[in-house]
Amino acid sequence: NAGVTQTPKFRVLKTGQSMTLLCAQDMNHEYMYWYRQDPGMGLRLIHYSVGEGTTAKGEVPDGYNVSRLKKQNFLLGLESAAPSQTSVYFCASSDPGGGDEKLFFGSGTQLSVL
Amino acid sequence: AQTVTQSQPEMSVQEAETVTLSCTYDTSESDYYLFWYKQPPSRQMILVIRQEAYKQQNATENRFSVNFQKAAKSFSLKISDSQLGDAAMYFCAYRRGGATNKLIFGTGTLLAVQP
Numbered sequence: 001n002a003g004v005t006q007t008p009k010f011r012v013l014k015t016g017q018s019m020t021l022l023c024a025q026d027m028n029h030e031y032m033y034w035y036r037q038d039p040g041m042g043l044r045l046i047h048y049s050v051g052e053g054t055t056a057k058g059e060v061p062d063g064y065n066v067s068r069l070k071k072q073n074f075l076l077g078l079e080s081a082a083p084s085q086t087s088v089y090f091c092a093s094s095d096p097g098g099g100d101e102k103l104f105f106g107s108g109t110q111l112s113v114l
Numbered sequence: 115a116q117t118v119t120q121s122q123p124e125m126s127v128q129e130a131e132t133v134t135l136s137c138t139y140d141t142s143e144s145d146y147y148l149f150w151y152k153q154p155p156s157r158q159m160i161l162v163i164r165q166e167a168y169k170q171q172n173a174t175e176n177r178f179s180v181n182f183q184k185a186a187k188s189f190s191l192k193i194s195d196s197q198l199g200d201a202a203m204y205f206c207a208y209r210r211g212g213a214t215n216k217l218i219f220g221t222g223t224l225l226a227v228q229p
Contacts, residue, residue, distance in 0.1 A: 033217075040123070042205060042219040058216065090159065103217060105159035 002026050006091050006106035013081045013113045021076040021109050023091030031094045032074035033058075033103070034066060036087040043090065049074055050096070081113045116141045118208050120220035127196045128228050134181075135191045135223045137206030144168075145211030148182070148189045153222075154202040162204070165189065167211075193225075201227045 004025045013019055023032065030051050035043040045058030049068040063085060065077045074093075078085060088110050092103040117140045127133035139148070150162040165173045165182050172180050177197075181190045193200055206220040 035219075040221055042118075042120075042221040043217075044219070045216055048216065059218075088157065092159075102161050102164075103159070108157045 004091055004093055004104050004106040006089075006109050008109060009107065010110045011112070013078075013111065015082060015113060017081050018077070018079050019081065019111075020078075021089055021091075021111075023074045023076070023093075023106060024072055025074075025091075025093040025104070026072065027093060027095075027104065028071070029093035029104070030071075030096050032068065033092045033094075034064070034074065034076045035090045035092065036060065037090060037108070038087050046076065046089075083113045085111065086113045087111060116143070116146075116208055116210065116218050118206055118218055118220035120206055120223050122223045123221070124224045124226070126226045126228060127193070127200075129196055129198060131196055132192060132194045133196055133225065135193075135204050135206075135225065137189045137191070137220055139187050139189060139206070139208050141187070141208065141210070143210050147209045147211060148180075149207040149209070149217070150178070150180070150189075150191045151205045151207060151219075152200075152202045153205065154199075159205075163191070196227050198227050198229060201225060 007022045033048040034046040037043045047066040052071040055066045067075045088108045091106040094101045094103045119138045146167045148165045152160045163175045177194045203222045205222045208218045
């Protein structure tokens with residue numbers, strides 16, 4: 001059981017380049033999330049999805065797009081990368097619940113934008 | 115808007131001793147949940163403990179326990195008998211109850227365990 005898998009694990013981009021981060025979960029979870037982690041700022045929610053075909057904005061959505069075409073996959077896209085998007089990106093998934101449900105996290109993607 | 119504050123960027127504890135990590139939060143909701151997540155150097159986020167706001171009893175998980183003070187909006191984590199493997203970044207997090215499942219994190223406390 002792989003849980004939540006993120007690809008790639010590391011990536012270096014030049015300013016203006018585009019890329020897509022892939023998140024895949026094999027737990028049949030309804031909810032999926034993308035967070036970014038920056039030093040001194042904790043984890044901040046970028047976008048999330050409450051089911052296949054749905055997406056919603058989180059706390060810091062600007063400069064990112066997402067898609068949830070299949071229940072098990074949640075893609076995060078950067079159309080024109082900027083140095084401010086240098087960060088560690090985490091994907092997570094969970095089942096719906098009253099609020100106490102556990103989030104399952106991937107191991108993160110280290111992205112550097114030069 | 116809900117906020118989570120961790121005022122201790124770094125903490126240190128001797129092996130086998132006890133350490134308490136602080137967390138305060140701000141919310142006007144009555145139905146919510148609080149969490150502590152651990153992030154070791156591997157970057158993997160691990161759920162340590164969770165607390166329902168409507169429960170007065172403090173949650174415990176083996177050597178980990180919380181001191182939940184609802185009126186003061188305080189949610190501290192106590193680690194007893196600290197072990198070298200406890201060295202990690204610890205994040206306090208809040209989630210409003212109900213359909214919105216967005217988890218709001220604090221800025222983290224980096225815990226060092228001295229042998």
